[in-house]
Amino acid sequence: MLTKRIIPCLDIKNGRTVKGVNFVELRDAGDPVELAKIYAQQGADELVFLDITATNEKRKTLIELVEKVAEAINIPFTVGGGISTVEDVSMLLAAGADKVSINSAAVRNPQIIKQMADEFGSQCIVVAIDSRAVNGKNLVHTHGGSKATTIETEDWIKEVVELGAGEILLTSMDHDGTKAGFADELLSKVSQLVNVPVIASGGAGNMQHFVDTFKNGKSDAALAASIFHFKEIGIPELKGFLKQNQIEVRL
Amino acid sequence: MKIAIIKYNAGNIKSVMLALKRLGYEGVLTDDPEEILSADRVIFPGQGEASSAMKYLKDKGLDEVILNIKNPFLGICLGLQLLCKHSEEGDTNCLGIFDTEVKKFPNQLKVPHMGWNSVEHNNDACFSGIKPASYFYFVHSYFADICEQTIAQTDYMLSFSTVLKKDNYLAIQPHPEKSADGGEQFLLNFIKQH
Numbered sequence: 001m002l003t004k005r006i007i008p009c010l011d012i013k014n015g016r017t018v019k020g021v022n023f024v025e026l027r028d029a030g031d032p033v034e035l036a037k038i039y040a041q042q043g044a045d046e047l048v049f050l051d052i053t054a055t056n057e058k059r060k061t062l063i064e065l066v067e068k069v070a071e072a073i074n075i076p077f078t079v080g081g082g083i084s085t086v087e088d089v090s091m092l093l094a095a096g097a098d099k100v101s102i103n104s105a106a107v108r109n110p111q112i113i114k115q116m117a118d119e120f121g122s123q124c125i126v127v128a129i130d131s132r133a134v135n136g137k138n139l140v141h142t143h144g145g146s147k148a149t150t151i152e153t154e155d156w157i158k159e160v161v162e163l164g165a166g167e168i169l170l171t172s173m174d175h176d177g178t179k180a181g182f183a184d185e186l187l188s189k190v191s192q193l194v195n196v197p198v199i200a201s202g203g204a205g206n207m208q209h210f211v212d213t214f215k216n217g218k219s220d221a222a223l224a225a226s227i228f229h230f231k232e233i234g235i236p237e238l239k240g241f242l243k244q245n246q247i248e249v250r251l
Numbered sequence: 252m253k254i255a256i257i258k259y260n261a262g263n264i265k266s267v268m269l270a271l272k273r274l275g276y277e278g279v280l281t282d283d284p285e286e287i288l289s290a291d292r293v294i295f296p297g298q299g300e301a302s303s304a305m306k307y308l309k310d311k312g313l314d315e316v317i318l319n320i321k322n323p324f325l326g327i328c329l330g331l332q333l334l335c336k337h338s339e340e341g342d343t344n345c346l347g348i349f350d351t352e353v354k355k356f357p358n359q360l361k362v363p364h365m366g367w368n369s370v371e372h373n374n375d376a377c378f379s380g381i382k383p384a385s386y387f388y389f390v391h392s393y394f395a396d397i398c399e400q401t402i403a404q405t406d407y408m409l410s411f412s413t414v415l416k417k418d419n420y421l422a423i424q425p426h427p428e429k430s431a432d433g434g435e436q437f438l439l440n441f442i443k444q445h
Contacts, residue, residue, distance in 0.1 A: 002407055003367045003386065040431065045367055071269050076388060076429045096265050098429065121298060123363045123390045166363060195361050220361065250367040250386040 001248045004214045005045035005221035006235060007199065008228045010035060012051045012081070015061040017229075033068045039228070040073045042235040045250060047073070048101070048169075048223060051081030052144075058082065063095045070096025078126055080169075084108075089116050093124060101126035101169055104142040107149060107156075110163055117164025122196075127165040129153060131186065132173035138186060145173045153186070154193060161194040168194065169223065171201040179205025179227070184217035191218035199223050207233060207241040214247050252442065255290035257317070258282040260307045261297030261329055263426070270428035274439055284316045292442055293320055296428075297329035298390070301353070302341025304333060317346060325441050326422035331415060332393060334422050340393050349415045349422070351398035356407065363392045364407045370425070372403035372414065377421055377440050385433040387413070387425035395424065 011018045016030040036047055049069070051062050066079055079092050080101030089100050106113050106127055117125050130145040131138045131153040138153035157168055170190060172183030182200040191198045197220035200213045204224035213219045227233045239249045256267055256278045264280060271278045278294065279286065287293055295317065297304065308314045317324070317334075326334045333345045338353035345353070356362050367386040372378045387405075394411035397404060403414035405424070415422045421441060427434035 001369065002364065002389075003369075005366050070266065071272065074270065074273065074429065074431050074435060076390075076426075094265065096269060098263075098266070121300070123298065123365065123392075167365065195358070196363075197361055197365050220366065 003045070003248045003250045004219070004242065005199075006043075006210070006238060006249070007046045007048055007221055007223040008039045008044050008235070009048040009050060009201070009223050009225045011225065012049050012062070012065065013053050014055070014057075015065050018052065032065060033072050036069050036073050036077070039235065040075045043239055043250065044075065044235055045221070046075060047077040049077060049079045049081075051079070053081075059088075059091070063091055066092055066095040066097050080126070080128055084112070086112070086115050086119055089120060089125075093120060099124040099126050099167070101128040103128040103130065106160060107140060107142050107151070110159060113160055113163040113165055117166070122164045122166035125165055126167045126169050126199075127160040128169040128171065129156060129160075130171050130173055131183075141173060145171070145176070154190060157190050158193055161196055165196060167197045167199065169199045169201055172203060175203030176201070178203055181205065181209040182213035182217055182219070182222065184213050187213060187217035187219050191220075197221065207238050210238060210242060211245045211247060214242070252276065252292065253290045254278045254292045254294065254442065255287045256280045256294045256296060257287060257313065259297070259304060259311070259313065261299035261304050263298040263328070264296050266426070266428045267294060267296045267327065270435065270438060274435060274442070276442060282311055282313060284312065287313075287316050288320060291322055293322060293324045295324065295326040295330035295333070297327065297333070299329050300340060301329065301332060301338040301345065301393070302343040304329060305343050305345060308333070314346060318348070321419060323441060323444055324420050326420070327428070328391060328424060328426060331412075331422035331424050332395060334415070334420060335395050338393060348417055348420050349395065349398065349400050351396045351400070351412065351415070353393050353395050355393050357409075360408050363390050364394070365390050368405050368407065368425070370403050370405055370413045375402045375416065376444065377414065377416070377437065378403070379440050380436045381433050381440075387427065387430040387434060389425040391424060
């Protein structure tokens with residue numbers, strides 16, 4: 001059976017991990033390659049690298065990092081953050097990334113999704129969506145969730161899949177950082193709207209939240225950052241707990 | 252040990268090179284017939300679309316080269332599908348090493364079939380050190396039907412061929428280069444076979 005995936009997310013700035021990490025095994029806690037290797041060894045199913053660098057040097061340092069990660073780990077990984085052109089995607093895939101995720105650029109110009117999918121195949125184009133509830137509607141937000149649009153999340157998801165998105169990474173801004181659980185109601189709704197995998201993001205606080213998002217949210221994968229980085233939850237124990245709860249995982 | 256990786260218009264070739272490097276081997280990316288035919292091992296990776304890939308292989312004469320290889324040969328993902336008789340993707344006549352058809356997953360499933368799924372195998376030497384029901388990483392929208400040459404299979408609503416074997420030709424649908432320790436073991440078994 002196809003398993004549910006557990007995906008740690010690493011925020012990257014200037015080629016280094018940001019947000020503190022609490023790993024005694026790490027010689028250099030800011031080295032994304034070392035952290036990636038540990039997660040791969042612990043049984044992470046995939047990794048996501050989100051680049052939040054805002055400088056002109058961004059592209060070069062990111063490409064160098066992707067090359068090092070691709071050399072070091074034997075599981076798939078996705079790279080996101082500021083990707084806006086077919087050329088960006090081409091360079092990241094050539095450097096060894098398995099998938100790329102696009103967010104604000106797709107909202108600005110939805111046709112870019114089609115161009116990227118036509119060029120590289122849907123399987124490597126992830127569309128990341130930041131959603132927040134405003135007056136009873138789920139609205140797409142851009143620029144790291146800071147700018148509201150008038151687009152409804154459910155409509156946007158259908159549109160991006162029609163344009164060729166191969167996977168959806170849905171972050172609930174309402175849940176992100178709360179540690180109160182994933183946005184399972186919204187996730188379950190969108191999972192039934194489209195037939196591509198949906199990754200739940202935002203709100204993970206304990207192991208039961210992962211069970212809930214796989215069972216109630218119908219999510220195909222779950223992404224989290226700080227609870228893994230601060231070792232509040234270890235990946236082996238999380239997978240054991242999921243298995244006990246009759247959720248198929250790779251052990 | 253000379254390992255040739257066939258260069259054609261399909262993506263995901265770099266990750267195969269890097270996996271070989273982690274295992275201590277150097278792969279040579281090439282579309283030169285002489286170099287491919289003289290290699291000790293040949294890997295045919297790929298991610299892409301069947302009809303354009305077949306057209307490219309034919310234009311370069313690589314279809315004949317692949318059919319004439321005598322040393323161990325490994326197709327991965329699209330590389331497996333192109334070794335079958337025919338693919339529904341672009342209604343493409345393929346190389347015909349394996350006596351089976353490549354079909355699209357039915358619409359009621361999430362497509363692509365993406366992620367880790369378990370592989371039931373027959374303990375062939377290529378699975379040495381790989382437990383039954385081990386997990387491998389898949390990304391594909393088309394699958395090869397089960398046939399006589401199927402030596403491993405996977406369920407995604409229906410059962411399909413995960414690994415096919417005929418003479419010196421071996422092919423695997425998931426990506427061993429991205430399938431953690433089990434995938435690396437599979438690649439090692441392929442390289443180290445006698």
